Amino acid sequence: MKNKKPKKEKSGSISRRGFLKGAGIAAAGTVIIGSGVAVLESRKSVQNKDFEPKTINISMKVNGSIRQLNIEPRTTLADALRNELHLTGTKVGCNRGACSACTVWINGIPTLSCMTLAIEVGDREVTTIEGLAKNDRLHPLQEAFMDHDATQCGFCTPGMIMTAAHLLEHNPSPTEKEIKVALSGNFCRCGTHPKVIAATLDAAKKM
Amino acid sequence: MKKIKLPHGIPDYNLGEIVREVPNSEPPALPVNKKLKVIGKRIKRIDALAKVTGSAVFTADVQLPGMLYGKILRADVPHARIKSIDISAAEEHPGVFAVHIFEKRYEGANPKKNSPESGYPDVIYAGQPVVGVAAVSTDIAEDAINLIKVEYEPLDFVVDLDRARKPGAPLVYQTDVDQEASSGGEDIEEGLKSRGNVRGPTTRSFYGGPRGDLEKGFKEADVVIERTYRTQVQTHCPLETHGVVVDYNRGHVTIYASTQSTKGTRNDFAKTFNLSKSKVRVISEFIGGGFGAKHSLGSFGVMAGFLSKKSGRPVKLMLDRKEEHISAGNRPNSVQFMKLGAKKDGTLTALKQLSYGTAGIGLGAGVGNIAQAMYECPNFKTEQYDVFTNAGPGAAFRAPGNVQGAFALEQLIDELAVKLDTDPLQLRDKIDKSMIRKVQRERAVQLLNWKKPKKAGSDPGPVKKGIGVAQAHWPRFVNLDSTVEIRVLRDGAVEVRSAVQDIGTGTKTVLAQVVAEELGLKAEDITVLIGDTLFPIGPPSGGSVVTGSITPPARNAAHDIKTQLIELAAGELNTDTDNILTENGWFFSKTDNSKKISFHDLAGKLRVEQITATASRSDDYGGFMVGTVGFEELGAVQFAEVSVDTETGFVKVDKVVAVHSCGRPLNIGQIESQINGGVIMGIAYALYEDRVIDENTGQQVNPNLDQYKMPFTFEVPEIQIELIEEYGARSSTDATGIGEPANIATAAAVANAVYNAIGVRMTELPITPSRILAALNKAKKENNE
Known part of the structure; x- marks a missing residue:
């Protein structure tokens, strides 16, 4: 069967048109992308959750x-x-x-x-x-990550910081080995580990 | 044309100056780093704050009004004809907005004849995309995927490199095939014929073809070593999977893509959907790693395009981790038959390389040019064959080919050193004509207090330590399609605009540094707007080309802007342009220090809201060195220290010393970070990573991060980095990349260290405990006989 078959609307389930209407209240707005270009989007949101299983x-x-x-x-x-x-x-x-x-x-x-x-x-x-930052003041670990170039692509960084920050809450002066244990489940493909460990040691000193 | 005097050589070694004739538009020569304020320093990444606070928006994070979520039904059989596809239930499913069936295959090699009778392309690997669904959430899209019925007629398949080479093996392709190489640096020779699943051989690279006479060379040899090496399939595993958000809006398409090439993604999409390039915009501000696999739109990007076109809504389609492993690229495996001839004094007389590798349904499984290019050897021949298997397509992967090639070559050279009872560094001094690696070896000898390694396997006790060395070779590539626009706005803001993307290497920051240096500002004063094809096109992030390609035009455009500003300043300060000095955000009169105006105030005097300058990468100063090896290649020397437990087979890398250069270093911290990454990836390749496909089912059995073994904190050793500045006087910044060379030598260095520890050669990757134990047992048996 080809995928270009006419769409029929089944009774009992929500219809496409009905669904669109129902979704009409939601956001129309401006999305700012980081590269500084504003994209004006005027389409209606479909983030309506009127489906089974019930929301x-x-x-x-x-x-x-x-x-x-x-x-x-x-x-x-x-x-x-x-x-x-x-x-x-x-x-x-x-x-x-x-x-x-x-x-x-x-x-x-x-x-x-x-x-x-x-x-x-x-x-x-x-x-x-x-x-994690309180009243616009960065957590010392966030500062240390910047100082030590402990980010590369940055995708693992939030998880690394949340894990290491918890360690520092409970162990203000961890050894390198304790840091390795705490972060032993955090995957990083870019290879930030050495600098993440250095940053955590440094943040501990400054806290 | 004009003549300028540029720094040339290596500081503390042979630093001097060289006169080059360059176009008049080129800026004055940049002095060595010691004399600069921003370049060559440890400057914080300008996007670090966004990364540590979670405000960086990756493609996976993009949310648009009305956005749908796409999901792909992938074939769960490795080879089959599709008899029928029933999507009716999926189409009816509440929350589903579009369903699309692929009418052809958008990945792998392109068979010249591909018109299946069923109307659907044949499935040729387990994981091939068949149908896509766009729905209001990923969960609902998945529900709908589960409602689709595909009837397959299974065909015989082959997933193993050796079996696929045998006569009578099930054929992946029925005809000769070709494939365009990506911008990631893998070699694919056009027009080669196939016999069965075997295509090739490739015998040439841009360094040329075979040299001399092998037979004569081996006759002249005092020592001949023959060895077979095997490397495994490695998957890229970027932490952000491949993915896009496609917004196909009345013929204008905006694509947010986790890509290494905004240009390539745009061009692929325009071509596939028959649109003008000007109607397709690709945005890629933060990319969660790529390592070579994210150079094109990808079949998932095509699918998202169809789903967005059909639904009239933006569609986000991020691969899940399993899809990433099975379908989004990998480093092809290899078997390399090597034969080396040398004289007693170490002089190489002949080197023969024969390799087979499989990039699954794709091409690009060669073993690179390292064997051809690294050492002086008058008689050389390589034959590199691609073998098709029913597995996901390979992709460029951090120094494609050369990582596999280095594993074989550098163990072979190490074995020669042992046979000749010579120091492996001294042997390389004799056969390696690269100036930069010579200096790197000298630096390493001092750094490590290097002595000839102890006799292999001579440590007492069960845990034996060893040290090994290996070298890297990567050509210094430049991509001339690299353009930057610089703007200064009336409030003093400086913008750098280019479509080039930053995949985590720090491209944004080095651009800011180069422009800041030229304009007498600080890196944080510069706004870098990149990763958007609305801006001038930049190079793809592959082959270590970005820094050497994009920073010279950035400096040239900044210089153009500076010239305009100096003219304005001269008028404001009532003096000649020759008499204006720019420093620390000020424009001074050289003769009268009291006459000055700040950058900010001067910008306020602009006649229009902004001034702008655009520059493209000019030709290399002194001409391109096509196909030559030597002084300015991206060479490296790495050392590994390991401990091997001969009772458990467990190998631990204790320390790696990495001696590198990348022309003029721009940002020391970022360079170190990339070297760390290359080394860690190399250790993982040496010891852990291995994509395993079950030969009975054709399915990958370890397609997730809990099953595919990866290094975490405890597997990462101490890494000591020594960076050597090197001035080649080749461009207005004279900088190059570091991504590939950092990854080439590590696995070979680890393997050589393991040999030095236990006295047995590990010729197959990964070097697992079971392989160590098997090798030790085999050696023991042979000794007893």
């Missing part, structure tokens, strides 16, 4: 504020943060707990957000890379 409303405390979410129960915390709350600093590298790029804190404990359902979080507090 549910939850609230979640993220980076100090309570956020409302309307998600499918199967939505991972990583997807909820990234796609619903637009906190895209948290990265997904493998989506099965093998690379730690998605590391966030739940009640201060480093957690793989790709292996956690958003609905599991409950009333615990989530901290992401976006919430």
Whole structure:
């Protein structure tokens, strides 16, 4: 069967046209891309969740504020943060707990957000890379990462920082070996490990 | 034309000056780094803040209003004819906006005849894209994918390099095939014939073809060594998978792409969808690594294009980790039959190389030009064959070919040194005519307090230590299609604009440094807007070409801007243009220091909102050195120290010393970072990584990061880097890249160190504990006999 068959609208399920109408309230706005060029988008959003399985409303405390979410129960915390709350600093590298790029804190404990359902979080507090700097003051580890050139492509960086920052909270003067243990699950293909370790040692000195 | 005097040579060695005739438009010679303020320093990455705060927007992070999520149904059989595809249930699924069936294959080699009767292309590897779905979420797109029914008629398949070469093996392609090489630096010779699954041989590179007379060379030899080496398939594993967001909007297409070539992605899309290049815009601000695999639009990009066109909405299609492993590129494996002849004094008399490798359904499985180019050897011949297998297509991968080639060549040279009972560095002094590697070896001897290595395997006790050395060769490539525009705005802002992308190497920062140096500013004063084809086209990030290609035009355009500003300043300060000096953000009168105006205030006097200058890469000063080896190649020497536990077979790399050069170094921290990356990737290649395909099912059995073994913090050794400045007087910045050379020698150095530790040659990668134990047992048996 070819894919150019006429579209028929089935009763009982939501129709395409109906769906579009229903989605009409959502954002039309300006997307600023980092290269400084503004792209004006006027199309309607389709981020409507009126599908089976039914979506549910939850609230979640993220980076100090309570956020409302309307998600499918199967939505991972990583997807909820990234796609619903637009906190895209948290990265997904493998989506099965093998690379730690998605590391966030739940009640201060480093957690793989790709292996956690958003609905599991409950009333615990989530901290992401976006919430690590306090009152516009960078965490010393963020400063140290910049000073030591501990980023290359930068995709593993948020996970590295969330993991190492937790170590420093609990162990203010870690040895190199303790840092290696803490970061032993964080994958980096560019090879930032030596500089990540140096940056963490340096940040510990400055904290 | 004018004559300028440029620094030439290596500081503390033979630094001098050379006069070159250059076009009048070229800026004055840049002095050596010691005399500069911004270039050659440890300047913080200008995009580091975005990376450490999570505000950097990668393609995976792009969200557009109305955006859909794409997902691909991939064939789960390695070789089959498609009898039917039923997408009706997927189309009806709520939340699905478009379904598209591929009518042809958009990857691998292109058979000249490809018109399957069914209307669908044959499946030739497990993982080949068949149907795409765009829906309101990835989860729903996946639900819909599961509703699609594809009926396959299975065909015989072959995934193993050796089996595929045998007569009667199932054929991947029925006809001769060709494939365009990517901009990643892999060699693909056009028009070669196939016999069965074997295509080739390639016998030439841009260094030329065979030399001399092999037979005569081997006759002259006192020592002849013959060895077979095997290397595995390695997957790129960038942490951000391949992916795009395609917004096909009434004939105007905007593509956000995780790509190493905005230009290549744009051109691929325009060609595939029959659009003018001016209707396709590719944006790539942050890229989560690439390592050679992200040079083109990719079949997933084509699919996203169709889905966006059909749905009229932006479609994001990021590969998942399994798709990344099975379909998005890999370093082809190799078997290399090597034969080396040498005289007692070490002089090489003959070198013969015969190789087979498989890039799956693609081409580019050669073993590079390192055997041909690194050492002086009058009689040389290489035959490099591509072998097709029913596996995902290979791709350029950090120093394509030469990493595989170095593993064989550098062990062979090491073995020769052992046979001749000579120091491996002294042997190389004799046979290696590269000036830069000579200096690198000298530097390493001082640094390491180097002595001839101890007798192999002579450590007492079960854990034996060893040291090994290997060298890298990579040509200094330049891409002339490299253009930069510089703008100064009335508020004093300086913008660098180019389509060139920064894949994590630090291109943004080196551009800012070069422009800041020229304009008397700081790197952080410069706004670098790159990775967007609305700007002038830049080079692809591959083959270590970017720095040497894009920084000279950046400096030239900045110089043009400076000339315009000096004219303005001369008018404002009532003096001659010759009398204006620019420094630390000020324009001074040389003769009267009190006469000055700041960069910011001067920009405020512009007649229009901005002034602009554009420059493209000019030819190399002194002419291109096509096909010559030597002084200005990107050579390197690396040393590895290992511990081998002869009871468990476990190898640990304790330390790597990497001695490198890349012309004029622009940013020391970034160069170190790339060398670290190349070394770590080389260790992983030596000891861990291995794509394994089950011969019974044709499926990769380790397609994720928990199964495909990778180095983490504990596998990363101490890495000591020695960087040697080298001035070749070849361009207005005289800088080159470092990505490839950093990765070439490491695996060979590790293998040589393992030999030095245990006295047994490991000729097959990866060097796993089981292979170590097997080799030790075999050696023990042979000794007993």
